[in-house]
Amino acid sequence: MSVREQSPGKVASLRRGLLDWYTRNQRNLPWRKSRDPYAIWVSEIMLQQTRVAAVIERYNSFMERFPTVESLATAAEEAVLAQWSGLGYYRRARMLHKAARVVVEAYAGKQPETAEELRELPGIGPYTAAAIASIAHGEPVAVVDGNVERVLCRLEGWPADGSALQRRKIEALAARLLDKRHPGDSNQAMMELGAMVCTPRNPQCKYCPLFGDCETRGEHKTAKRAAMVSREIGVALCRRNRREVLLERRPDHATVMPGMWELPALRELTFPEEQLRITVRHAIMQVNYRVRVRDVAERHVKKLTATGGERRWVTVKEAQAMALTGLARKILRRAQLLLGAKIAP
Secondary structure: OOHHHOOHHHHHHHHHHHHHHHHHHOOOOHHHHOOOHHHHHHHHHHHOOOOHHHHHHHHHHHHHHOOOHHHHHOOOHHHHHHHHOOOOOOHHHHHHHHHHHHHHHHOOOOOOOOHHHHOOOOOOOHHHHHHHHHHHHOOOOOOOOHHHHHHHHHHHOOOEOOOHHHHHHHHHHHHHHOOOOOHHHHHHHHHHHHHHOOOOOOOOHHHOOOHHHOOOOOOOOEOOOOOOEEEEEEEEEEEEOOOEEEEEEOOOOOOOOOOOEEOOEEOOOOOOHHHEEEEEEEEEOOEEEEEEEEEEOHHHHHHHEOOOOOEEEEEHHHHHOOOEOHHHHHHHHHOOOOOOOOOOO
16 A cells, blocks of 8 residues: 555554664764754755765865864855865855855854745755754755655655656655654655665665555666766976975856866877876766876976966965865875875864
8 A cells, every 4th residue: 555545544654664774774963963054054055965974074174174164154164175175066165165154144043043044045955954954953844855756766666757746746755754853863764775775786775664654665766867088188297396286276257166276188099108107097977087197397388388368376285275176185195295184173
């Protein structure tokens, strides 16, 4: 029988089972140790379209650098982008910074508490607003992200067609399964189930607390994802006096990663193999990049690199604290010029 047709008593039993499973199996994530609405807000923005492992690496250093909404609001944008470097989708960082300023200026530093009010802030949509409101403030509003959508489609035996009608059905079912006494834990339990058990491929059904009521019990039909595209590019690693590296700033009007710092692009991909420093693989959106990194002497920079934005010679220590693209940071680490994730304030 469809969960939508189950009795209130049965639905309550499903809620209890899900919460019990979450209590026993939830991951020990740093943002779950805080009830601070600001900390929860930062984590939810970081988790948009980003793997949990990558967020863990950046979250602690970001919160150390910007422990309060006031500290974030008064920071320079470049400092915020530097702390975000490696997470990608940099518009999220800009919107978070902008929203922090709104909270300080329009709300006297007190973050809105309801999902409806939170949606008025830059960069906060329905999912993020519901997550923050339920986890930080206990508002009984259901969260529907990709993990929750997958769990509920499988539970009801629905193929994922991406239609507006199906979205409304999923939202209604999520609201019915929400434990209104513990909305934060209830939402996190559903998301955790999708992330850890009801995974896109090879779901671990035997460990699922909803297994007995699931109509699918395995993978379900989904819309085809866009195929990944492969591209090869080349960048120059230019050093001076063994202490400085040449970086280039993307124009503010660039459609992708405006204002971020990167390594200069090579004019030609073909060059002597002995000048190849390293090869790096990097994925952005639907593109898999194979990046050839060439050592380029200072005297050859103009001849071998393509004309770009503002360029600057910086020390490795300076580079560590700059708003580098994820690719630039990866290359400099692989070349053993940068340290790990922590960025100096």
